[in-house]
Amino acid sequence: MNSKTGWKVGELANQTGLTVRTLHHYDKIRLLTPSQRSGAGHRIYNEADIARLQQIMSLKQLGFPLEDIKQMIESPDFEPTKVVQLQLERLNDQIRIQEQLRSQLTIIYELLKTKQDVSVKHLINLIEVINMDNYFTQEQLNKMKSLGDQYGPEEKRKHEQEMSDIVSNIREEIRKGTAPDNPKAIELARRWKELTEKFTGGDENIVKAAEQFYKENPDTPVENYGVDEEVYRFIKNAMSHA
Amino acid sequence: MNSKTGWKVGELANQTGLTVRTLHHYDKIRLLTPSQRSGAGHRIYNEADIARLQQIMSLKQLGFPLEDIKQMIESPDFEPTKVVQLQLERLNDQIRIQEQLRSQLTIIYELLKTKQDVSVKHLINLIEVINMDNYFTQEQLNKMKSLGDQYGPEEKRKHEQEMSDIVSNIREEIRKGTAPDNPKAIELARRWKELTEKFTGGDENIVKAAEQFYKENPDTPVENYGVDEEVYRFIKNAMSHA
DNA sequence: CTTGACTCCTTACCCAACGTCAGGATGTAT
DNA sequence: ATACATCCTGACGTTGGGTAAGGAGTCAAG
Numbered sequence: 372m373n374s375k376t377g378w379k380v381g382e383l384a385n386q387t388g389l390t391v392r393t394l395h396h397y398d399k400i401r402l403l404t405p406s407q408r409s410g411a412g413h414r415i416y417n418e419a420d421i422a423r424l425q426q427i428m429s430l431k432q433l434g435f436p437l438e439d440i441k442q443m444i445e446s447p448d449f450e451p452t453k454v455v456q457l458q459l460e461r462l463n464d465q466i467r468i469q470e471q472l473r474s475q476l477t478i479i480y481e482l483l484k485t486k487q488d489v490s491v492k493h494l495i496n497l498i499e500v501i502n503m504d505n506y507f508t509q510e511q512l513n514k515m516k517s518l519g520d521q522y523g524p525e526e527k528r529k530h531e532q533e534m535s536d537i538v539s540n541i542r543e544e545i546r547k548g549t550a551p552d553n554p555k556a557i558e559l560a561r562r563w564k565e566l567t568e569k570f571t572g573g574d575e576n577i578v579k580a581a582e583q584f585y586k587e588n589p590d591t592p593v594e595n596y597g598v599d600e601e602v603y604r605f606i607k608n609a610m611s612h613a
Numbered sequence: 614m615n616s617k618t619g620w621k622v623g624e625l626a627n628q629t630g631l632t633v634r635t636l637h638h639y640d641k642i643r644l645l646t647p648s649q650r651s652g653a654g655h656r657i658y659n660e661a662d663i664a665r666l667q668q669i670m671s672l673k674q675l676g677f678p679l680e681d682i683k684q685m686i687e688s689p690d691f692e693p694t695k696v697v698q699l700q701l702e703r704l705n706d707q708i709r710i711q712e713q714l715r716s717q718l719t720i721i722y723e724l725l726k727t728k729q730d731v732s733v734k735h736l737i738n739l740i741e742v743i744n745m746d747n748y749f750t751q752e753q754l755n756k757m758k759s760l761g762d763q764y765g766p767e768e769k770r771k772h773e774q775e776m777s778d779i780v781s782n783i784r785e786e787i788r789k790g791t792a793p794d795n796p797k798a799i800e801l802a803r804r805w806k807e808l809t810e811k812f813t814g815g816d817e818n819i820v821k822a823a824e825q826f827y828k829e830n831p832d833t834p835v836e837n838y839g840v841d842e843e844v845y846r847f848i849k850n851a852m853s854h855a
Numbered sequence: 856c857t858t859g860a861c862t863c864c865t866t867a868c869c870c871a872a873c874g875t876c877a878g879g880a881t882g883t884a885t
Numbered sequence: 886a887t888a889c890a891t892c893c894t895g896a897c898g899t900t901g902g903g904t905a906a907g908g909a910g911t912c913a914a915g
Binding site: 375385386387388389418421422424425428429431432451452455456458459462465466469472473476477479480483484489491494495497498499501502503504547555 | 617627628629630631660663664666667670671673674693694697698700701704707708711714715718719721722725726731733736737739740741743744745746789797
């Protein structure tokens with residue numbers, strides 16, 4: 372008798388902290404349609420429905436719009452495990468950003484408390500970091516796009532896509548003249564490093580060899596994701612501020 | 614020449630990561646009106662404007678609607694320092710929730726990976742914790758309401774308000790028969806403990822004396838914020854699962 | 856078996872915080 | 886002078902629900 376077999380909408384709402392309205396909504400847009408209705412037309416959710424709801428909430432927390440979530444979940448090669456994995460990854464990103472936020476906030480707090488005036492640079496940095504929280508889901512979206520792909524070529528494509536994403540972002544920052552101790556710059560450098568480590572299997576030597584190579588042959592037009600000297604210097608520079 | 618004196622809307626957008634549209638919007642609802650316009654009507658933001666923008670973003674991250682933010686900022690006894698302080702406090706709450714989230718996620722991930730089936734209880738717990746992130750700003754709202762009050766009686770009132778908030782939440786959970794190892798229960802117990810520690814100035818003995826007293830006189834109708842034996846047992850129980 | 860007190864149903868309008876054009880004026884680099 | 890980016894002001898669209906209305910279903914107590 373420990374295992375219930377059906378939940379009515381109100382019960383489910385209470386247990387999950389969602390509202391009844393939300394569940395109705397998900398039903399109407401056919402994102403989560405309870406597998407049964409009672410004689411009187413009351414929604415009855417079963418275990419499978421709840422499992423689906425969990426997937427929905429996870430994806431929602433990752434920042435996807437409901438419509439996309441529907442597509443993903445209904446894709447034939449959808450894998451629940453990956454969703455959870457991605458969510459864990461994201462958690463780490465978030466924690467890092469929060470650490471940055473904390474340090475920015477602490478700086479400002481100290482300045483305010485001692486009645487010094489806060490420089491514009493600090494203010495802008497703070498605003499930027501606050502925003503990253505929202506803005507960051509875009510990266511996740513990239514990673515997710517290939518959720519249903521095969522594992523071989525997909526892995527590579529995913530990396531290439533993220534690499535070019537990072538590099539184009541860096542170009543942007545260079546164009547804007549962003550300072551190397553800027554939080555956004557630091558975060559970009561961090562991502563670049565992480566990715567190259569994945570590429571090379573974490574082998575420091577390969578990285579160093581490549582760096583050396585590009586330093587000596589600065590104008591090699593090799594398939595390099597557009598990492599030229601300028602970009603490279605920017606990364607190095609930002610990295611030193613991490 | 615290191616200090617600019619004016620920013621156009623696009624510049625500001627780029628630096629902060631906000632969109633131009635957002636700044637336009639804030640201008641239209643008169644949340645942030647640039648202090649100058651160029652001859653041609655272009656918005657020119659100065660340092661004070663940016664400082665205000667930072668306050669806005671901080672409050673927004675705390676979960677307040679723009680309309681409320683406007684009220685707060687324009688209140689005569691508004692204190693920027695407190696905003697930052699509150700944001701730091703919130704950061705801690707968020708980190709705690711994320712730790713809970715991580716542990717729930719890890720459990721599910723392990724189960725999924727080893728092809729065991731995941732119990733409904735776990736799924737529901739996970740959904741709950743995911744939701745806390747959004748739902749939690751309510752508590753902050755309570756704390757914030759009194760941002761402009763005096764410091765003496767206000768401090769007490771704030772505590773009383775939060776205490777009765779917590780207790781009524783606990784009553785809810787009891788009514789719903791929530792298990793003591795439920796994340797929501799644990800979080801509530803944590804808040805209760807934190808608050809009582811503030812009340813008593815962290816003096817363990819006072820807490821213990823009070824506990825003893827209420828155990829021996831279970832039906833004292835003293836101004837006790839409605840903490841009766843049932844509530845008390847629930848807290849103790851949940852606490853043991855933290 | 857009826858009367859409350861809940862919970863459920865559907866339909867429908869409402870809202871915040873922007874996104875996304877459209878059409879035109881400004882600015883600025885070559 | 887000619888692009889080309891950036892600015893302006895409307896104005897309509899969108900997402901993810903909140904909120905209210907009017908009517909049945911359910912369940913325990915009298």
